[in-house]
Amino acid sequence: MxxxxxxxxxxxxxxxxxxxxxxxxxxxxxxxxxxxxxxxxxxxxxSGVITGFTIQIDHAKLGRAVEAFVEITYTGSTPVGEIVRTAYRAPEVQAVHTIAGAPDALVQVRVRDIAHLQQVIDGLRRTGHVTGTKTLMVLGSWTRN
CATH class of the missing domain: 1.10.10.10 (Winged helix-like DNA-binding domain superfamily/Winged helix DNA-binding domain)
Structure with a gap:
């Protein structure tokens, strides 16, 4: 440390x-x-404390104003690598977090509108390993600087 x-x-x-x-x-x-x-x-x-430098993007100006987190539950034998691969197939996926307990993953997505969100969720559900989803819409975001 x-x-x-x-x-x-x-x-x-x-x-x-x-x-x-x-x-x-x-x-x-x-x-x-x-x-x-x-x-x-x-x-x-x-020392690895700073791992890189990034930019902040206004996603609304890129046509992706709707942000949501999708909790995904997979079959019990699904390896972590497969969870990440199946979620990242959708270009709307911004991040995949594998987590302890149920659900198995928390997936951040950015989409145009609600209809587009439904398409992305439907695509995630069709992977064959998904047994359930729950979607949380983002109303506002704050980050600690």
Whole structure:
């Protein structure tokens, strides 16, 4: 486990808010030199705390305004790899989380509308290994930065 102090946490929070933020922008906010900020970020990357940099997308502007999570229950003998493969066949699937207990997986999907959501769910159900689904519509989302 990597030792992380308050400055590291502040740097991580700033990078979560904007992964393109420069060391020069972050340095005055944490009271360090640009070189010191770079060393800290490099250390966080080298230790595996920072695993990559991503972007945030407005899915509504791409025609995928509806977000839902689908709980999926599979037959008892379905291997985890098969669960992930069958769920990821649908391009609307954003993430697959295998979980303990029932259900077996929580699948995040983004679709155009309710009719499109129904098509995606029907496709997930037709895999042959699925014994049940439950869909949870997202009304709003908040993330911790």
């Amino acid at each position: 990597t030792e992380i102090d308050d400055v590291d946490h502040r740097l991580l929070r700033m990078l979560r808010e904007d992964g393109r933020r420069t060391f020069s922008e972050m340095a005055p906010e944490v009271g360090l030199s640009v070189a010191a900020v770079k060393r800290r970020v490099d250390r966080l990357r080298d």
